[in-house]
Amino acid sequence: MLEKDLASWTAMICGAVWNGELVEAVLLFRTMRLDSLKPDSVIVASLLPVCSKLEDAELGMSLQGCAVRSGFDSDLYVSNALIDMYCKCGDPFEARFLFDNMVCRDRVSWSTLIAGYSQNFLYRESYELLHRMVNIGLKANEIVVSSVLPALGKLRLLKQGKEIHNYVLKEGLVLDPIVVSTLIDMYSNCGSMKEAETTFEYMSDKDIMLWNTMIAGYNLDGNFDLALSTFRQIWGTQHRPNSITLVSVLPVCTKLGALRQGKEIHGYATKNMYGKCGFLDLGVKVFNQMMVKNVVTYNTIISTYGAHGLGGKGLAFYDQMKIAGIRPNKVTFIALLSACSHAGLVEKPDMEHYSCMVDLLGKTGDIDGAYKFITTMPVTPDTNVLGSLLEHIFQLHAEDPGHYVLLSNLYASGEQWKNMSKVRSMMKDKGLEKKPASSWIQIGHKIHVFHATSKFHPEFAKIEEILDSLVSVMKGEDCLPEEPEDLFPCR
Numbered sequence: 001m002l003e004k005d006l007a008s009w010t011a012m013i014c015g016a017v018w019n020g021e022l023v024e025a026v027l028l029f030r031t032m033r034l035d036s037l038k039p040d041s042v043i044v045a046s047l048l049p050v051c052s053k054l055e056d057a058e059l060g061m062s063l064q065g066c067a068v069r070s071g072f073d074s075d076l077y078v079s080n081a082l083i084d085m086y087c088k089c090g091d092p093f094e095a096r097f098l099f100d101n102m103v104c105r106d107r108v109s110w111s112t113l114i115a116g117y118s119q120n121f122l123y124r125e126s127y128e129l130l131h132r133m134v135n136i137g138l139k140a141n142e143i144v145v146s147s148v149l150p151a152l153g154k155l156r157l158l159k160q161g162k163e164i165h166n167y168v169l170k171e172g173l174v175l176d177p178i179v180v181s182t183l184i185d186m187y188s189n190c191g192s193m194k195e196a197e198t199t200f201e202y203m204s205d206k207d208i209m210l211w212n213t214m215i216a217g218y219n220l221d222g223n224f225d226l227a228l229s230t231f232r233q234i235w236g237t238q239h240r241p242n243s244i245t246l247v248s249v250l251p252v253c254t255k256l257g258a259l260r261q262g263k264e265i266h267g268y269a270t271k272n273m274y275g276k277c278g279f280l281d282l283g284v285k286v287f288n289q290m291m292v293k294n295v296v297t298y299n300t301i302i303s304t305y306g307a308h309g310l311g312g313k314g315l316a317f318y319d320q321m322k323i324a325g326i327r328p329n330k331v332t333f334i335a336l337l338s339a340c341s342h343a344g345l346v347e348k349p350d351m352e353h354y355s356c357m358v359d360l361l362g363k364t365g366d367i368d369g370a371y372k373f374i375t376t377m378p379v380t381p382d383t384n385v386l387g388s389l390l391e392h393i394f395q396l397h398a399e400d401p402g403h404y405v406l407l408s409n410l411y412a413s414g415e416q417w418k419n420m421s422k423v424r425s426m427m428k429d430k431g432l433e434k435k436p437a438s439s440w441i442q443i444g445h446k447i448h449v450f451h452a453t454s455k456f457h458p459e460f461a462k463i464e465e466i467l468d469s470l471v472s473v474m475k476g477e478d479c480l481p482e483e484p485e486d487l488f489p490c491r
Contacts, residue, residue: 006037019062022050039063041072048081052088055327060085080108080425087116092125107138115147121363123151133233140167149182153189154365165199173415177203180215188217189365193229206491209237215248227252293324306339314339334361334369338376355384361469362392371407386411388421401432 009032016025022344027038029047039047044063051060064082067073079102085096092113100104100114110133117126130148134140140148145168152161161207165183173179180203200206200214211234218227231249234241241249287293287301298321305314316337321328335356354377361370374381390407404427412418427433439450450457457463 004032004035006040006356009037010040010043013043017050022053022397025050026054026056038068038070040070041067041075041078044072045075045077048078048085049309052085055089057086057089057091061158073102076102076104076109080106080112083109083112083116087112087119088095092116092120092122107133107141110138111141111144111147112145117149118146118147121365121366123155126151127155127157134167138169142173142179143171146178146182149179149186150189153186156185156190158192159192161190169423177207177209181209184213184217185211188213188220191221193217193223194219196483206237206239207247208234208242211237211239212242212244213247215245217253219248219252224252225449228447295321295326295329295332298326299329299335302332302339303335306335311339333357334373338373351379351382351385354379354381355388358385358388359392362388367392391403401427404432 009028013025013028013032016022016028016152025047029043032039046068047063048060050056060082064073067075067078067082072078074273079098083095083098084225086092086098095113095116095458099109102109110129114129114133115124117123117129126148131138133144145164149161149164152158152164154159161183161357164186168174168183181198183199187193187199194213194307200210203210211230215227215230218224218230227249231245231252234245240283284301287297290297294360298317302314302317305317307312315336318328318332321332334357336355354374357373358370361367361373367389370392376386376387386407404423408420408427409425411423441448441450
């Protein structure tokens with residue numbers, strides 16, 4: 001075309017965006033600007049999602065400047081796209097500023113900011129904004145509900161989660177698989193597996209996403225036997241496991257040390273499980289054979305080398321990652337610090353780095369991860385590190401006895417007996433009891449789980465009979481101590 005008008009440029013730019021040619025769309029926009037043409041609201045609203053996907057906040061701000069100078073910054077579609085762009089580029093506060101200054105807001109405006117808060121780990125703000133939205137008479141749709149429920153799960157706000165569940169039932173959203181999946185996830189994070197199971201069973205037509213969520217819930221609850229059992233049930237349905245299923249079930253094999261089952265579920269994600277089960281060479285072989293590697297791939301291989309005390313090789317993979325132009329994320333830095341810890345590379349990080357990592361894990365609700373990170377530190381954690389963990393425990397898990405036990409054990413390992421005693425006293429004052437420990441044994445394809453002091457195993461009577469028989473044999477051969485009954489405190 002000899003002469004290109006605004007309509008021509010709009011068609012070309014929007015066409016490039018539609019076809020996923022994001023960089024081409026940006027280049028077209030810059031070429032158009034060189035021709036001294038001003039963009040309209042359609043071009044700006046189309047390009048802002050491109051900024052989100054490219055994580056290019058600077059381009060987004062320049063587009064916002066174009067909108068202000070051209071006088072369509074108050075356009076509803078442009079404003080909503082700007083809120084979305086800032087949230088996805090990690091600046092929810094600028095998004096909130098835009099939201100508060102909008103002349104007119106629609107349901108999309110509210111939904112976008114609610115989802116943005118959740119994406120940026122501002123869970124409480126996400127729920128509070130939903131509450132405001134409903135109070136002014138706007139109905140929350142499936143997208144809004146699905147954005148808020150994971151936030152409530154992370155905060156362990158079971159009461160508020162049940163209120164959202166009631167709202168879902170009232171508005172007829174309970175048949176939406178994404179909503180049901182987030183409900184199961186919320187209940188699992190709150191430790192309410194009975195409600196999660198009831199929600200799961202209510203759905204007559206379960207897609208693979210629901211099966212995956214249920215497996216992840218059992219894994220989170222530490223019920224690995226039921227996680228594997230649920231995985232096997234999938235094969236009796238019309239569905240087949242996908243990559244998310246494998247990523248959900250392989251950590252179960254890792255925690256059970258069930259290498260045989262892991263091999264049966266073999267896929268590209270098995271590099272993680274092979275590494276943790278001690279088959280590092282197999283994991284690296286799978287990694288090297290991958291044609292396309294992303295940040296998750298590199299994070300996994302760095303953590304795996306770190307877990308084997310090969311922090312130097314883990315750091316080498318980080319260098320490879322930078323050369324490949326792959327941008328690291330917070331998980332990458334946690335993996336690198338863990339690698340340094342396992343390998344004894346004490347000179348690499350200092351105590352402030354450790355404290356920052358504990359704080360980062362705490363803010364995302366991963367208290368167990370923060371505890372494991374501290375226990376693998378090659379140096380004794382100082383009060384800042386432990387204080388950061390304690391703060392997040394009280395913020396997110398005030399009624400969870402497991403995390404108090406973790407903190408108590410942490411103080412004990414550092415011989416801080418006075419602090420350990422305080423934590424135990426707090427548990428007692430709150431009426432919190434430690435969850436019974438468990439062990440398991442695999443016979444064939446069946447995994448039998450036993451809980452301390454529990455007599456609910458279906459073959460408990462038979463087990464007790466065999467134990468009595470063994471005790472008699474041991475008595476005859478003088479193999480027992482003076483008080484043999486102490487061997488079996490659960491009886």
